[in-house]
Amino acid sequence: MDLLRSASHFSAVRFIHRHRFIATRAARRLNVRSSLPFSEQKAKYYKELQAAVDVVERACRLCVDVKSSLLPIDGRILEKNDSTPVTVADFGVQALISLELGKLFPSIPLVAEEDSTFLRSTNLADTVFNAVTAKASSTDKPCTQADVLEAIDRGGKDAFAFGSKPATYWVLDPIDGTRGFVRATKALYVVGLALVVEGEIVIGVMGCPNWQEDLSKSTAEIQESNDIVSGSGTIMIAHVGYGTWTRRFSFVQNGMPKLPGDWTRCFVDGSNLVHKARFCIPDSQTWESLPLSALFNATSNADGVGDNQILLLSICCGSLSKYMMVASGRASVFILRAKEKTTIKAWDHAVGMICIQEAGGNVTDWKGNEVDLAADQFSRRIIFPSGGVLVTNGNLHHQILQMISQASTV
Structure with missing residues (x-):
């Protein structure tokens, strides 16, 4: 005063x-x-x-x-x-x-x-x-x-x-x-x-x-x-x-x-060659645990990607940040394997799914089926994607699904 x-x-x-x-x-x-x-x-x-x-x-x-x-x-x-x-x-x-x-x-x-x-x-x-x-x-x-x-x-x-x-x-x-x-x-x-x-x-x-x-x-x-x-x-x-x-x-x-x-x-990126794409995976999983590891090794060195390698981006920490990466064109693919002892929660994917779809990309399970948010009929809290979740720019989706299918039959 x-x-x-x-x-x-x-x-x-x-x-x-x-x-x-x-x-x-x-x-x-x-x-x-x-x-x-x-x-x-x-x-x-x-x-x-x-x-x-x-x-x-x-x-x-x-x-x-x-x-x-x-x-x-x-x-x-x-x-x-x-x-x-x-x-x-x-x-x-x-x-x-x-x-x-x-x-x-x-x-x-x-x-x-x-x-x-x-x-x-x-x-x-x-x-x-x-x-x-x-x-x-x-x-x-x-x-x-x-x-x-x-x-x-x-x-x-x-x-x-x-x-x-x-x-x-x-x-x-x-x-x-x-x-x-x-x-x-x-x-x-x-x-x-x-x-x-x-x-x-x-x-x-x-x-x-x-x-x-x-x-x-x-x-x-x-x-x-x-x-x-x-x-x-x-x-x-x-x-x-x-x-x-x-x-x-x-x-x-x-x-x-x-x-x-x-x-x-x-908009998602325009990559149409798997070995030229930029990948994200969950922090809790390794590239070797995923089907595409049978075809490609992974490197985090953007300047040294070989013919038999893919570029793996080290982005921490949750699933939604990976969805943002793909939807904004900074990554081409996010792939997640479903684990036997853990459930996949709807809130880790729902908002990311629409952002990917409206940016021109695609989200399915590993068999190419849409992710069903109503699979948990009682509380809508859990999703049950077959094999896991595949998020791509759309161009690569069918190719990667085929690779997953082929690797699963080997």
Whole structure:
């Protein structure tokens, strides 16, 4: 108050306060009314996609804030337990998205990874609550900790029984690529959200807070730059029939709004020769465990790919980052083998599938069948692709399916 009473400082303070007000108002406008790269009159799910873009972007900011405030300074990888920032971010993202979508589309259920059972047994509920309320939209009714826990449970495994009929529902992966989140590097993590209507994925949004412009490099090259800035990432969207698009995040820095980048249409690459293609595989699997290893060796050296080799990109960490790689043309193929002792979760693939399809690519199981999101008739949480999942630019799809088939019969 002393400063405000000082005539010598009054003009400067008024200038600062005015610009802070403008910045705050502009930031809210960017969050609520972010435009999409196609007409609202034509796109059937425009409002749903607009809401999804807004809430995924805020969820990504939540992740960045949690990571910067809670991650140990030595950057060590932590297990997912009651002392890790990934716990706060996972639950916080799910609660935030569940709360916001529940306000706008209360009749649409949510299928998501977490429930609050673990959180209720720890001392982190307050931390999650604070993270969520910092990013939630304002309402007349204040959000309580009970509201946050209930919002998490709306996406839990026991939240909704679908039955055998097609249904409309959201599919959410709060953080795909947990190891990428807890590393103090550029290893990737993604917030992924999709809307399924009567069995068809109609929109998808993926937010990657630490996405880099050139991801066709090795992991070591990607990790050379360590200056993760809030809002420096990319958001990828898809709407059925209207393509896949990306733009840089909008954000506020030093009290001033930074406008989002322009939307850019995404297309898969044009590679039509398997040995010239760029491949991604899960971090938990090796090239030797995949059928194509019988025909090609793998190398991560882009400058030294031989005739009997393929280029394997070392992109960490989750499946959705690989979908982003193929949809943006930075990779040609993502191939995943189904394991006997682990299940394949719908949220690891749903949003990636529509982004690939709308970018001109293809996603099937290893026999060429479409991935059935309704195979888990009760809760829509598990998919059962025969052999595994194959994601390509479309040109290579039939060739690789034939190679998989031939290798399986040898």
